[in-house]
Amino acid sequence: MGPELSVPPLFSPIAPAIHPNHSGIDVQTAAWAETFRIGSAELRDELAGRSFGSLCARILPEGSEQVVSVLSDFMLWLAAVDEVPDRPGRDGADDAVGLLHRLIRVAQNPEAPMMDDDPLAAGLRDLRLRIDRFGTAGQSARWSDALREYFFSVVWEAAHRRAGTLPTLGDYTLMRLYNGATSVMLPLLEMGHAYELQPHERDHPSVRAAAESASFVTTWDRDVFSYHRERLGTGAEASHLNVVRVLEQQHGLAPEDALKLAVRQRDRVMMLFLRLSGSLAERGSPQLRQYLRGLACYIRGAQDWGLGSRPELLSVSTFTDTPADDGHEPLDIPAIAWWWELAARPSHAS
Incomplete structure (x- = not known):
């Protein structure tokens, strides 16, 4: 079993914030899960205890309460989807792939007459209709496209879990950019503040690198927080x-x-995110600056939520203003090494 491990003081240069109605959003999401019967009753109770409303209230502390609720419901829905490859009675990866493929169609075309008796599909239809209400056609399309990437990563991880294997660091990093759910959440960052980032900014390599580096930090935090519990756990x-x-x-x-x-x-990577964000904010539009603030809130919000929502997580006694590594050299991970090349030269995303 081994001794308990403690996380060193965490570098946290971003100020915390939370939406004033965070507790009400938690209650609403628990009720939403019951309405659509997402997962088993046991799973719903477990997911409600994770306080996704509190997480999303930290991600969008000044955002529209209606969009915060959509994001909270969606986060709970994603957590239920994570259980799909391990559902009792399902026949391995092929069966899970088929179900997830059909769910993608529901996300793209909620009016399609299919999966009418599936609670996950019913919840997804509701989410898509609400996203259409608060977002643009382009944001809805990007959301469903990112959902496909997320599903692919869920199946990829499940295959390793069934085989009892571990990927290389490079493959794991690439997979984590998708199964951390950052890309599928990004359109809702825009919706929460009623703007749409223009393609020439959103798709600029430096802006992509900022979003991906935010995803890296939040997923590494999640792994660091949960490692001891998983190390001592059993089963799934x-x-x-x-x-x-x-x-x-x-x-x-x-x-x-x-x-x-x-x-x-x-x-x-956190230091890289700060450099990229600072450079982009100097030259970008007001919408891009809001987008970058949203990414920063996501990093700090996920950190605060991760520490506060699960008491069995690794203990972290303090935060620190000093990074454990402030180097400017890229990490030896080919899939992300290009981020540092962008940070070394001016970013023109406007």
Whole structure:
């Protein structure tokens, strides 16, 4: 079993914030899950206890309360979808792929007469209709496209879990950019403040790098927080992929050394995010500056939620203003090394 591990003080340069009606949003999301019968009663109780409303209230602390509620319901729905590959009675990855493929069609065309008796499909229809109400046609399309990427990563991870294997660090990093659910959440950051980021800004490489680096930090945080619980767990929880386990395998590290390395990696990427965001904000539109603020709220909100919503997580006694690694050299991960090349030159996203 091994000794309990503690996370070093976490570098947290972003101020915390939360929507004033966070508790009401939590209540609403629990009621939404009951209305659509998302998962089993046991799963609904477990998911309600995660306080997704509190998370989303931190991501959009000044956003539209209606959009915060949509995001909260959607986060709970995604957590239920994570259980699809492990559903009792389902026949492995092929069956899960078929179900997720049909759900993509529901997200694209909620009026399609299919899966009428499936609670996940019913909840997804409701989410799509509300996204259409608060967003643009382009935002709805980007949301459903990102959902496809998310589903692909869920199946990819499930295959490793069934086989009892760990990916390389490079493959794990790439997968985490999608199954961390950042890309599928991004359109709602815009909806929450009633704007649409124009393609020449949103698709600029430096803006993409800022969004992906935010995803990296939040997913590494999630892995660092949950590692000890997963390490001591049994069954499905013990089979979860985690960057600390990946680093142990790839570099032959002891758990405490792998944990420290993961923290250094997230701190170096956090510093990169701050440099990219600062450069982009100097030249970008008001909408881009709001988008970058949204990414920062996402990082800090996920951190605060992760520490506060699950008491069995690793203990973190303090925050710190000093990163464990403030280097400017890229991490040795080919899929993301290009981020640092962008940070080394001026960013023109306007």
